[in-house]
Amino acid sequence: MNRSLTGALAFIVLAACGYRDxxxxxxxxxxxxxxxxxxxxxxxxxxxxxxxxxxxxxxQQIRNRYAAxxxxxxxxxxxxxxxxxxxxxxxxHGLNKQKIDLxxxxxxxxxxxxxxxxxxxxPGDGWILGRGWDQNQWSSKxxxxxxxxxxLFPDRPVLLQRIDGHAAVVNQRxxxxxxxxxxxxIEGGLMLKxxxxxxxxLIDNAVGVFQSIIDQADESTKRKALLEAQRxxxxxxxxxxxxxxxxxxxxxLIDRMQQEGVLKMRVYAMxxxxxxxxxxxxxxxxxxxxxxxxxxxxxxxxxxxxSRGALLKAPYSDLPGHHGLQLGSRSHFLKVAEWCKxxxxxxxTHCIGDSANKLLLDVxxxxxxxxxxxRWRIExxxxxxxxxxxxxxxxxxxxxxxxxxATSDGHWAEERLGAERIDHAYAYEELRRTxxxxxxxxxxxxxxxxxxxTFRSAVLxxxxxxxxxxxxxVENALSRHDALRGMTIWNAIAAMLEGELGSLEADKRGDFxxxxxxxxxASPEALRKAKVTATFVxxxxxx
Numbered sequence: 001m002n003r004s005l006t007g008a009l010a011f012i013v014l015a016a017c018g019y020r021d022x023x024x025x026x027x028x029x030x031x032x033x034x035x036x037x038x039x040x041x042x043x044x045x046x047x048x049x050x051x052x053x054x055x056x057x058x059x060q061q062i063r064n065r066y067a068a069x070x071x072x073x074x075x076x077x078x079x080x081x082x083x084x085x086x087x088x089x090x091x092x093h094g095l096n097k098q099k100i101d102l103x104x105x106x107x108x109x110x111x112x113x114x115x116x117x118x119x120x121x122x123p124g125d126g127w128i129l130g131r132g133w134d135q136n137q138w139s140s141k142x143x144x145x146x147x148x149x150x151x152l153f154p155d156r157p158v159l160l161q162r163i164d165g166h167a168a169v170v171n172q173r174x175x176x177x178x179x180x181x182x183x184x185x186i187e188g189g190l191m192l193k194x195x196x197x198x199x200x201x202l203i204d205n206a207v208g209v210f211q212s213i214i215d216q217a218d219e220s221t222k223r224k225a226l227l228e229a230q231r232x233x234x235x236x237x238x239x240x241x242x243x244x245x246x247x248x249x250x251x252x253l254i255d256r257m258q259q260e261g262v263l264k265m266r267v268y269a270m271x272x273x274x275x276x277x278x279x280x281x282x283x284x285x286x287x288x289x290x291x292x293x294x295x296x297x298x299x300x301x302x303x304x305x306x307s308r309g310a311l312l313k314a315p316y317s318d319l320p321g322h323h324g325l326q327l328g329s330r331s332h333f334l335k336v337a338e339w340c341k342x343x344x345x346x347x348x349t350h351c352i353g354d355s356a357n358k359l360l361l362d363v364x365x366x367x368x369x370x371x372x373x374x375r376w377r378i379e380x381x382x383x384x385x386x387x388x389x390x391x392x393x394x395x396x397x398x399x400x401x402x403x404x405x406a407t408s409d410g411h412w413a414e415e416r417l418g419a420e421r422i423d424h425a426y427a428y429e430e431l432r433r434t435x436x437x438x439x440x441x442x443x444x445x446x447x448x449x450x451x452x453x454t455f456r457s458a459v460l461x462x463x464x465x466x467x468x469x470x471x472x473x474v475e476n477a478l479s480r481h482d483a484l485r486g487m488t489i490w491n492a493i494a495a496m497l498e499g500e501l502g503s504l505e506a507d508k509r510g511d512f513x514x515x516x517x518x519x520x521x522a523s524p525e526a527l528r529k530a531k532v533t534a535t536f537v538x539x540x541x542x543x
Contacts, residue, residue: 031043036080044057072541091254095225102114128156131163134163159214161207167309169199182200234543240495241265245270246269268495297345312324384431429478458486490502514535
């Protein structure tokens, strides 16, 4: 048989079989696709049209069936559902890039030097804002004092936030600018003293007095912040972020930018707990678009462990008599809970200390009454007494945790909590066994933005610096598969979006992340070098 006849017969056979008789916008092939569907299926290729997956299957099955506008050759790499950060500050990350970066400073003097350098390149009389100092990284481990700031900036207000945002140091001019009297008591806040004088260090609700200054930005600045945050997130494989606390104005700006097509990141936005904000959403209801989801409220029960604001049942081991701070009254938490129940919003509450966790678990129990599908969340759940742990399952409460907190706080956490309580802190595997799932995030910019470090901290229990050798309290490490689910499908469930996101299945959104190795099988050494090589949202390559 001659070649021309063979080719003709082959064409006839393929045509009869419907060769490429279906259209797709994108075909992904030569891949190892971890679907994370209920059957844990693995595929070689998939087709996407109008932003949704239309089919997954074997290489030739998909390639022969679909005529695609674009193809993506994964070169044998591993494709996962798009990574989701279950708790972060997306907008705040972008704003911080326009402030002084104080992360990595090894002393207060180093932080002051960076502030002075910034002032030289940004002259004027406007506010100087910075964030990122951490006294736990300094040799003295003592809070700073604003004396040097007062000397250097007698006529210019300065506000420098701690890395967690729960503490800040301000100079005298900053206090004068907002009419702040440090001698006045603030519920849920502290103004620290040294040798009888106020040092300018503010803790928790005292920082809130300056919130309008911290947040102030015109629309141009906000747009730049959101786009820079998007770029950073796409580069590490994130396709959706859960922003833990936004005002309605910023939420509506995100909506506009998404409608314009310039902001492609999916955003699950928690509304900041504020009466005017809740009034607005009581009238408008929840907001759901293709890429924006607003049906939750972010509440703060206590502060942070690093700044000793976390609310503990027993005093701090390194500060006798001090229990931390409760940032709202029980009646307030109940009022917000009732509002959330009435308006079908999720209640997502920041709880670090064991006392704060118990308080909010009690409030949730009172309002929810039993098992349910409202999916209220406890954000952080860092220190939970064993006696309180069962309440997560009893009232269907989702723990939303950040594995990198364990590996960064581990250097000093036992000093705060003592040997007995530390065994019940950052107990992610125990919480997973209790509830059956965990939402995993980073809390960036408090921690780094990289979801692969979330994975390493969850399964290896070590930080980016490799500390500690052998892992931190490895009895609470997550399995690799659970950590992967915590970054994908479990985060989608925690956001009530599992019908759209979190796994790679027909009719779901074409969001996926390409990694250069198998996260579940790679050796620890290889895992430390894992890299995201591509990110897709709605079938569009964004990185």
